[in-house]
Amino acid sequence: MDASAIVVGAGPAGLALAGELRLAGADVVVLDRLTARSGESRGLGFTVRTLETFDQRGLLPRFPQLQTTTRGHFGGIPLDLAVLGGQARAVQGIPQSVTEKVLEDWVRDLGGDIRFGHEMLDLKQDEDSVQVRIRTAGGEQHLRARYLVGADGGRSRVRERAGIAFPGSEPTTELLLADIRGADITPRMTGQVLANGMVMAAPLGDGVNRVIICERGAEPRRRTAPPLFSEVAEAWKRLTGTDISHAEAIWVSAFTDTARLAEQYRRGRVLLTGDAAHVHLPAGGQGMNTSIQDAVNLGWKLAAVLRGAAPESLLDTYHTERHEVGRQLLANTQAQARLILGGEEAQPIRDVLTELMAHEPVRRHLAAKVSGLDIRYDVGAGAHPLLGARLPRLTVLARDRPSDTAALLRPGRGVLLDLDDNPWLRRRAFGWRDRVDIVTASPRDPQSLESLAGATAVLVRPDGYVAWAAPGTRYDLPTALNRWFGPARARNQEK
Known part of the structure; x- marks a missing residue:
């Protein structure tokens, strides 16, 4: 193998994925047909959810001074994100080229291999690997990896060569x-x-x-x-x-205004992420942000499979979770297209939606939609309010010093947060210590305590989403650990 994983496309999604893979110790090669960055910037900032994601990886200090705002819109109708609470602020004024440079530097600092001027021409996969044919200035090459990820945009050659259908609507304007x-x-x-x-x-x-x-x-x-x-x-x-x-x-x-969604995000050893999986009208800058979230969801799962810690079936949850996000993304951007691009015939719809905006539940729903804060995965564990949702940022006292949950997620590992100093719980998680950090902590302020919704322990995936919480979860902790992190390591294998 030339690499464990090959990523085609050095845009935001491809670079975010490469960073997640390197953070987990997987070797990755990133290929891009351009000989250098274009410097062009469709995106001009990032949403609340992407801000949280960059924070949990310690990337925010790498950006120039960040300007945040609560201003947003839905199809041109003004929307105040402050309705979601004080921390719900988007970042404005950061060109996509800057975001890509930050991510590229991060990948290189982690030892990632990024190769510009490498155009993928074709691919062939078998039971064990994927082989790609590449054109470079020096001629054609072949590379082989265990998995291939297409992050090569709306006209993805990876998607085309893998035979993945891309149904949707034709452009109208x-x-x-x-x-x-x-x-x-x-x-x-x-x-x-x-x-x-x-x-x-x-x-x-x-x-x-x-x-x-x-x-x-x-x-x-x-x-x-x-x-x-x-x-x-x-x-x-x-x-x-x-x-x-x-x-x-x-x-x-x-x-x-074309809108398309890949029929599958995974076919065998080929996966899609970012615009290779979904294209739509860039309403509110959701495209780049959704693409980065795709990559963060996929990264830790693919790394776990590459390490042999988890079965290949874990990759199927990438499609299950993110394809639905893509479907909802297309629905809300197509609705916005009708509002912003429609003529006089769309004015009654604008008037009705403006009236509805006077009601706080409507404002909250739409603000969460365009911010990515409405995402909740079906982790199949019960009805606790935190399950499947992203863990709110909490301030805690952990390891006898102040910390917060964003800092606990920096290594890109799972986190079992024991908030009740429960030695029995920690013993139950002992066999997963090589993949999950077991942290005994206590909330430091009433707001953090309230955010936990009565939970005394939470299992957090590397992407920041809660996979298990106690009390109120349908199955026990070892079952959740096994599902998301693979089988326990035998005690005689512990160093």
């Missing part, structure tokens, strides 16, 4: 995007619906503005090159009456 300098533009942060289309404008700092235009009736094209800035300027003038043709175009792109 085209949107143009440009980052420009030297034009005085009124901000339209959540988009402005006009008689003949929609325009959006957001200041990016240093005199740069991002403009997005959807002209009603614009036929979607399968472009082989970015549009000219003159196209963007002409469309902007037709819709707004303002001339921006004198501006300097830094980056120009086009995208559509």
Whole structure:
């Protein structure tokens, strides 16, 4: 084998996955057809859930000064994330290129092998491995690994060559995007619906503005090159009456409202993550964030299988958990597309939704949806409020010093949090000490105690989601440990 895992695509999903694999000790090679980073940035920040994920891996200090906001929208209708509580703040103003650089540096610091200028041409898998054929500047190569992950975008060659269907809706319109300098533009942060289309404008700092235009009736094209800035300027003038043709175009792109979801996230030894698994209108920046969450869900599971700690069936839970997230993602972005891109016929829907926004349960539901905070996996363990949900950030006293649950998850291992100093419980988990940190702790403030919903012990997966809690769980701790972390290690195998 040339590597335990090969990841095709060095975007946010591929790099996040490579980091998770290296953190768990798995060797990984990342391939990307580009010879260097493009510097282009579709995403401009990240959601609350991604902020939490980066925090649990200790990555936040690597970013420039983070600006957070509670401002959001659903299909152009303003939405205040503060309805979810004080910690529910998204990050704004961080270009996707910066996020990719942070993740790339993290992977390299962990010893990951990233190879630009390596285009995957084909793949072939058997019972034991996957072989890929690659084109480089020096000619063709072949690499072999136990697993292959496609993180190579909406036109994924991995998905195509693996024979995974990609059903969904055909595009109905085209949107143009440009980052420009030297034009005085009124901000339209959540988009402005006009008689003949929609325009959006957001200041990016240093005199740069991002403009997005959807002209009603614009036929979607399968472009082989970015549009000219003159196209963007002409469309902007037709819709707004303002001339921006004198501006300097830094980056120009086009995208559509197509929505597709891979039929399978896993076929044998080939898996998909990120845009290779789902494409949609980039409403609220959910695409990059969902892609990173895909990678974090898959990373610890694939690493456990590669180490021989868990059976291959653990990988099936990746599809079960994340395919449903992808389905819901497409549903909410398609709904937003109708609101923001629809014409006068969509105005009654906008009016009704605006009325509904006056009710807090509606605001909470939609805010959680666009923030990724509504995700709760079916871990099959019972009805405790924490089961399948992400463990809230708690401040605790652990190992005789103050800590928090984000810090406990930094090593990328499972955590059994014993909040009742229960030696019997710790003995039950002894056989999983090589995979799970057993931590005796106590909540340090009333808010942390309230967040536990009466739990005296919780088993937390490496991705931060609760797999077991006591009391109130259907099955016992060893059953949960065996399900998510594989069989116990025999005592005579302990060093």
